[in-house]
Amino acid sequence: xxxxxxxxxxxxxxxxxxxxxxxxxxxxxxxxxxxxxxxxxxxxxxxxxx
Amino acid sequence: xxxxxxxxxxxxxxxxxxxxxxxxxxxxxxxxxxxxxxxxxxxxxxxxxxxxxxxxxxxxxxxxxxxxxxxxxxxxxxxxxxxxxxxxxxxxxxxxxxxxxxxxxxxxxxxxxxxxxxxxxxxxxxxxxxxxxxxxxxxxxxxxxxxxxxxxxxxxxxxxxxxxxxxxxxxxxxxxxxxxxxxxxxxxxxxxxxxxxxxxxxxxxxxxxxxxxxxxxxxxxxxxxxxxxxxxxxxxxxxxxxxxxxxxxxxxxxxxxxxxxx
Numbered sequence: 001x002x003x004x005x006x007x008x009x010x011x012x013x014x015x016x017x018x019x020x021x022x023x024x025x026x027x028x029x030x031x032x033x034x035x036x037x038x039x040x041x042x043x044x045x046x047x048x049x050x
Numbered sequence: 051x052x053x054x055x056x057x058x059x060x061x062x063x064x065x066x067x068x069x070x071x072x073x074x075x076x077x078x079x080x081x082x083x084x085x086x087x088x089x090x091x092x093x094x095x096x097x098x099x100x101x102x103x104x105x106x107x108x109x110x111x112x113x114x115x116x117x118x119x120x121x122x123x124x125x126x127x128x129x130x131x132x133x134x135x136x137x138x139x140x141x142x143x144x145x146x147x148x149x150x151x152x153x154x155x156x157x158x159x160x161x162x163x164x165x166x167x168x169x170x171x172x173x174x175x176x177x178x179x180x181x182x183x184x185x186x187x188x189x190x191x192x193x194x195x196x197x198x199x200x201x202x203x204x205x206x207x208x209x210x211x212x213x214x215x216x217x218x219x220x221x222x223x224x225x226x227x228x229x230x231x232x233x234x235x236x237x238x239x240x241x242x243x244x245x246x247x248x249x250x251x252x253x254x255x256x257x258x259x260x261x262x263x264x265x266x267x268x269x270x271x272x273x274x275x276x277x278x279x280x281x282x283x284x285x286x287x288x289x290x291x292x293x294x295x296x297x298x299x300x301x302x303x304x305x306x307x308x309x310x311x312x
Contacts, residue, residue: 007103008166016164017092019085020110023157024265031272035068038279046282049070049275 068275076268083261089255098251104168109254113262114154115183121151121266122186122221128213134208141207142277144196144214150270151217152190159183170234178234182224189213189220203274 007013044050091109098105129146162180163173174180196210228235 007106008097009102009104012164013092013103013106016107016110016161017088019160019164020114020157021088023153023160024269025131027153027251028269028272031269031276032068035272035276035279038276038283039066042125042279042282042286047275047279049068049072 068272069154073271080265082267085259087261095250095254107259112167113258115158117262117266118151118154119221121147122217125214125220129211132211138281146273146277148193155187169214175234177235178227178231179235182227186220186224
C-alpha cells in the first residue's frame with residue numbers, strides 16, 4: 001500500500017486500474033446474475049453445458 | 051431393511067446457471083491472474099524513466115485494446131458464418147463478441163484518457179487514433195441498439211451481421227491510424243515492442259495480455275450462454291402463448307384437458 005501511495009501520478013494509476021477491475025467485474029456480475037435468472041426459465045435439457 | 055446411500059440420496063439438480071467445469075477453471079485462473087498482474091503491475095515492476103509511474107497504466111490499457119480487436123474480428127467472423135449457415139449459435143456468438151468489444155473499447159477509451167492526462171497534459175485530443183476509436187465505440191453502441199430493436203428476428207440478425215462485417219475496416223483504421231496520420235498517440239505497442247523495455251516490465255505486459263485473454267474468454271462463454279438462454283426463453287414464451295391462444299380458440303380442448311376425470 002505504501003508503494004502505491006508513494007507513486008507519481010498515483011491518482012491516475014488508481015483510477016485506470018479501478019475502472020478496469022470495476023467495469024469488468026460489474027459486467028461479469030451482471031452477466032452471471034442474468035444467466036441464473038434465465039436458467040430457471042429454460043429446462044435443463046436445453047442447457048447443453050449442464 | 052437397509053438402504054444404500056445411492057437409494058436415499060436424491061440426484062443432484064442440474065446447475066441453474068451458465069457455469070460449467072470449463073468456466074469454473076477459467077474463472078479461477080482469471081481471479082488468480084488478476085491478483086498476480088495487479089501485484090506485478092502496481093508493485094513489482096519498475097517505473098519508467100520518462101513516464102514515471104503512469105506507465106503502470108500500460109498493463110490495463112494495451113491488453114484491453116488488443117483484445118478489443120480480437121472481439122471485433124470474432125464478431126465479424128461469426129456474422130459471416132451466420133450469413134452462410136443461419137444458425138442460432140453463430141448469431142449469438144456475434145452478439146456476444148460485439149458486446150464484449152464494446153465493453154473493451156469503452157475501457158480502452160477510459161484508461162487511455164486517464165493515461166493521457168499525465169502524459170500529454172490533456173484527457174482528450176482529436177488525434178486520429180482517439181477519434182477513430184471513438185467512432186468504433188459509437189458503431190459498437192449502435193450495434194447493441196440494433197440488437198435490441200423490436201423487429202423480425204431474422205431481419206434484425208441480418209442487419210446486425212452486415213454491421214458486424216463493417217466493424218472490420220473500422221478496426222483496421224483504428225490500428226493503422228498511428229501510421230497513416232501523425233498525432234499524439236504513440237505507434238503500435240504490440241507489433242513493435244520496444245526491446246529496450248526492462249525485463250520485468252515486458253514480463254508484466256505479457257502476463258497482463260494472457261490474464262486479460264482469460265478474463266475475456268470467461269466473459270464470452272458466460273455471455274454466449276446467456277444469449278443462448280434468451281433465445282430458448284423467448285421460444286418457450288412464444289410456445290406457451292400459442293398454446294394459450296389455441297386453448298382459447300378451441301374450448302373443447304379446455305374441456306378435454308380439464309376433463310371429466312379431474
